[in-house]
Amino acid sequence: MIAVDTNIIIRFLTRDDEKQYKKAFSIFNTQEVFISDTVILETEWVLRYAYEFSHEEICNALVKLFGLSNIHLSNPAFIAQAIEWHKKGVDFSDALHLTQCQKYEKLYTFDKKFSSKAKSLTDCSVVLP
Numbered sequence: 001m002i003a004v005d006t007n008i009i010i011r012f013l014t015r016d017d018e019k020q021y022k023k024a025f026s027i028f029n030t031q032e033v034f035i036s037d038t039v040i041l042e043t044e045w046v047l048r049y050a051y052e053f054s055h056e057e058i059c060n061a062l063v064k065l066f067g068l069s070n071i072h073l074s075n076p077a078f079i080a081q082a083i084e085w086h087k088k089g090v091d092f093s094d095a096l097h098l099t100q101c102q103k104y105e106k107l108y109t110f111d112k113k114f115s116s117k118a119k120s121l122t123d124c125s126v127v128l129p
Helices: 006-014 018-030 037-049 055-066 076-087 092-099 112-118
Strands: 033-035 071-073 106-108 125-127
Touching: 006 018, 006 037, 006 055, 037 055, 037 076, 037 092, 055 071, 055 076, 076 092, 092 112, 112 125
Parallel strands: 033 071, 106 125
Antiparallel strands: none
8 A cells, every 4th residue: 555645636637737646646546545634624725715616526536536436544533524514614624623522512713713613513512712
């Protein structure tokens, strides 16, 4: 198994550089691929800010990528939950943080928007201090 960096995923998803796309395609077509949580987080950020993908486009791209049989994630359930919450308007990084706090009573934040969007999503309350 091999691991990939964000730029390999970006070339594969955007096909914005044909030469690099072909190399990325070959990797995804011939290898068992591990994608770390940090690479997933950075991929979402790059797609949103550099490529101006919408929430829906990002979710669709990630779901399709992670649905490939040769893709391996450290915790697929956390990533799937983060994507679902992102579809409901929670910032992707906040959703990923929240997935990892499920066994805790509260997640404190100064982010009012996060606190508001996360209401009733989970038993872990996202609250302002």
